[in-house]
Amino acid sequence: MIPIKRKLVRDILRYTFFLSLFFWILINIYIGYQYVWTTSAQVNTKWGTFVEGIFGNTSYLPYLRNDVQSNFYQGLLFNSCLKPSYDKNSTAYIPDLCTITTKDDQNYIISLNKWFIRSDGTPVSLEDIYFTYNDILRGNIWGLSSLSQYSTIALVKDVNTTLKVTFTTKSPDNILFFTNYILPQHILANTELNDYKSLFAFKPVYTNCANLVSQSNDEYSLVFNLVNCNQSNLNFYQVKNAISFEWLKTSIENWGQSIIDAYIGDETLDGYVAKKILTNQLITVFFNTHSDKLRVRGRRVLGGLIKHNFYSSGYEEYFKKNDDGLFDVFQSTWAGVKDLLNREYSDNLITKSDLIDMNVQILPKAITLRWENQKLVYFIDTWAALPTEFTFDTPYDKITLEYAGKTYTPKHFVKWGKSWWYTFGASEKNFGTGLNKYSIYGYEKNKKIFIASLDIYNVIPGIQTETAGAAPVKFTVVYYSNYINDFVVTRLQQIFDDADIGTNFVFEKITTPQELQWRLMVGNYDLLINTVDMGLKKDLTKLFSTDKSEVNPSQYQNQKLITLLKQYIAADDKAKKKPLAEINAIYSKDMPLVVLGKEYLNINVKPNIMEKFFATWNTVEIDEYNRRYYIYKQLKLVTNIHIDGKKIWSFENLSKFLTEAIR
Incomplete structure (x- = not known):
């Protein structure tokens, strides 16, 4: 047996003791830190x-x-009379x-x-509200085109206590x-627009808590001082005009960073992470209802074909599918779509x-x-006159x-009479195959007045002369090129090819807003891929109230539909x-x-901003x-961490913390 020296044993015990003490102290420091952290308040x-790049x-x-x-x-x-509150x-x-x-x-009643109090010390008065609503908005004293929509409202002051505003129609959007x-x-009374843009812009008289920071070192920035804004945790909100995306990209490549905390853009640059937000832009495929080639049955079959086949994959990167059930019912099963499109366009094959x-x-x-200028459409399916x-x-x-270039006079018409007879049918000389187009005119004192157009389809069995072997009809699809519309075009081309109608469609890319505006004005398209800007109103009533193609590319109007939408x-x-x-x-x-979804x-965003704020997006739907x-x-x-001594020295808090820690 080898004897162990007493000093060695003592050293080992001492080492073990101090090592255990060291770990005990570390554990207690960690537990104490965790306890202080959990009982303290952030x-x-x-x-x-915060710097926003635009x-x-x-x-x-x-x-x-x-x-x-x-x-x-x-x-x-x-400030405004009402402000939006997001919940x-x-x-x-x-x-x-x-x-x-x-x-x-x-009819709305306004009380102040x-x-x-304004920044110059004057209180806001009912006169300010009347001046803004009556002179700037309704009267449009500065001649701004965006304010012409308010020209029909009516305002009445009731002494000096209330103001009544009346709109031409009832709508919750008012x-x-x-x-x-x-x-x-x-x-601003009697102030010209140029003075508003210059003198008032240099020293605005405001009512809200923020104010502009005077600064000359960056002509491309606006800096709002938020120190007096109790609702915000920021001291300043800076708007940095990055001029162009290429400028921002080049500056980051040269300097390695940017002061901009967030920007909107399809490309995510180094030092940023991307997050998607919703807009109120509806990605829409419009059918030109005035197209001679695309008639209602063709629109139905294409609508069903597109809607039922579009969402196979990939769209989630570009837009949110419309899920409220609105405009989401389709009659067609798109069976025989190829023959239908070609047959519908030919008046002799219909x-x-x-x-x-x-x-x-x-x-x-x-x-x-x-009344005059009527359009009548009928068909005949019998040999009898x-x-x-x-x-x-x-x-x-x-x-x-x-x-057909000839003029006919109806029978049994008496001068200054109000009725006459005319005979149509296969046995008549002025009636042919397919579509027969007539124009009816009345005369007053030798003045020729157009009364109506009359279209009569000849669908008598055995009369049609054309066959389905005719050349396929070509539909023009116009779209403004951007990364979302380009995706929609790719999907439509795939859908049409799968249905064996790809050769029926010619896609024309538009690259400038001016060219798109021109195509809309002349109506030179059968389908058009575009967005509908819903704004804050989030309805389509105005879309169906006009046939101006710049506003409503489908040119479809329906007052009943407008009433139901309201x-x-x-x-x-x-x-x-x-x-x-x-x-x-x-x-x-x-x-x-066809509404495909919301863009x-x-x-x-810089990662540190994402961590500090964007986690809250799990509880709200953030949009543009x-x-x-x-x-x-x-x-x-x-x-900062606020340490509360009373909470730390509370035996109840300590007991609760240790119990949860042991678990």
């Missing part, structure tokens, strides 16, 4: 500057620009300068909230009028079933013409009917079902467009309209 410190111009003066970003910057300086996925409008009441969404910013009457599906009726025995009586509200000296928008979730069913019934029958934008509001209100760049 306190946000109002500090720091490409292009903006304005902090109301009404010079009304884009989304300009409206936000203007709202940092100026999760909804937007409400709450009182700001005013209290507003209405009983019918058409008294506690607002409430948005009161989000226009109020300007000072005592400063069948009786095609016409019935297009709501064309058989030629009646009597037709009443109640069909005498038809035409009746007018207005008497004429003479009536003529023109067909009911749908105003209704709660339970009451939406009935108007939704009626809307989709009309839509599926006429098929003027995404890429916002590119509210993202700056959330940054302004919720971004916290600096956080």
